[in-house]
Amino acid sequence: MAEIRVEVNGTVRRSAVEPRLTLADYLRVDCQLTGTHLGCEHGVCGACTVLVDGAAVRACLVFAVQADGAEVTTIEGIAPDGELSAVQTAFREHHGLQCGFCTPGFVVSATAFLRDNPSPTDDQIRDAMAGNLCRCTGYQGILNAVRAAAQSSQERGNDDRAS
Amino acid sequence: MKPARFDYHAPVSVEETVALLASLGEDAKVIAGGQSLVPMLALRLAVFDHLVDVGRVARLRGVERRDGSVWIGAGTTQAAVERSGDIAELVPLLARATPLIGHFQIRNRGTIGGSLAHADAAAEYPAVALTLDAELEAVSPTGRRTVPAAEFFTGLWSTALAADELLTGVTFPVWRGRSGFAVEEFARRRRDFAIAGAAVAVELDDDDRVTRCGIGLFGLGPTPARAHAVEKELAGRHVTEIVAEDIGHSAMSGLESVPTDQNGPASYRRRVGAAMVARAWRRAVEEAGNG
Secondary structure, eight states, X not given: OEEEEEEETTEEEEEEEOTTOBHHHIIIIISOOTTSOOSSSSSSSOTTEEEETTEEEEGGGSBGGGGTTOEEEOGGGSSOTTOOOHHHHHHHHTTOOSSOSXXXXXXXXXXXXXXXXXXXXXXXXXXXXXXXXXXXXXXXXXXXXXXXXXXXHHHHHHHHHHO | OOSOOOEEEOOSSHHHHHHHHHHHGGGEEEESSOTTHHHHHHTTSOOOSEEEEOTTOGGGOOEEEETTEEEEETTOBHHHHHHXXXXXXXXXXXXXXXXXXXXXXXXXXXXXXXXXXXXXXXOHHHHHHHHTTOEXXXXXXXXXXXXXXHHHEEETTEESOOTTOEEEEEEEEOOOSEEEEEEEEEOSSTTSOOSEEEEEEEEXXXXXXXXXXXXXXXXXXXXXXXXXXXXXXXXXXXXXXXXXXXXXXXXXXXOSOOOOBTTBOHHHHHHHHHHHHHHHHHHHHHHHHTO
16 A cells, blocks of 8 residues: 545545555545546546646546645536536536536536637637547537637636726 | 556656666566556556556656757656647657647646657657657666667567666757658547558758658558658659659558558558658648748
């Protein structure tokens, strides 16, 4: 077992983990944060996407021991309790989800993408979202949601500057 | 937990890493970003008793401008390569290949050294290293050596690295003058492994004659390949005499082990490969001509 210290959604956790425990399993089982979903478990579907030190990564392709000392943000930490982030609101308003299984991964990926690319073209959105698979909603609603989230964030930014 | 049990080692220096590799032998595997290795472990296509994580070796990360070349630490992430202004300016072929690797979430973890040492035949970085005659730097407990890219890729997922050697960096030469660079690849789904791809670097003289060129191929055999015969034939010729489609077809003629798989037969891959070479050639020549 290895001792690790990870800050998850602002809370420092110290745990003893087996080296082969993935960060995804650590979050779901040890931290009881089951919003991080596991689809393929070998880096194809993107359902388990989380932020590690701000960078979107597939939690099934990182061992928990490798995250020792890191700050991790899961879907549970994307917005304060009881509130929705701009990306989450846009997914709800634009039919960006149906069954919801892939949604945590899409929301975390989109959040990181829009932080680094606040006014993307549709082609850039498609490229950035290509690493997450959806099997039921359809990608058009997801594309619309990410585009709307970018626009709403920009409008908010403009309002802030105006006030 | 899907991978089999392993012992985990997290050295903080190159010396400590190679000492571990030497003592653990063939039962150990280096893990960097893990974006190729962890899927193989999860599917149990690979099993190792020891993983040596080089993610905490600071000396493996960074980009340095050197005299006529650029050194990139093996542990530098693909995302860092993508963001590097020095690489965009001095090694444009590498910069343009980078966004084609996996997805941005993969590039946040995946490293240049990991990609080169993993040596997937359909991967972009090995082909770019081969096209530009990059030099790979390896350290073992007995010392340091430099391996030309042409000697590094020895077979399917196989390299010239010994079990106790660590890839520490890669040096790319800087092409000055009127040069142009392009990477083209084709995959059915965006950012999947390419069915076939080509990397082209070309330099022209003031009369638009080819002074030198490199044509690298990926996805078209067990290792990346160079179309040496075609490159030789092109040297000294005027660009207006060169038909891009002809180069594409010629580049395929020297290939002996084009794979047949779920994507289609070898004949299909050759047609895709020829088209990618032609596209990359046209774009590279256009850029060089504007220089």
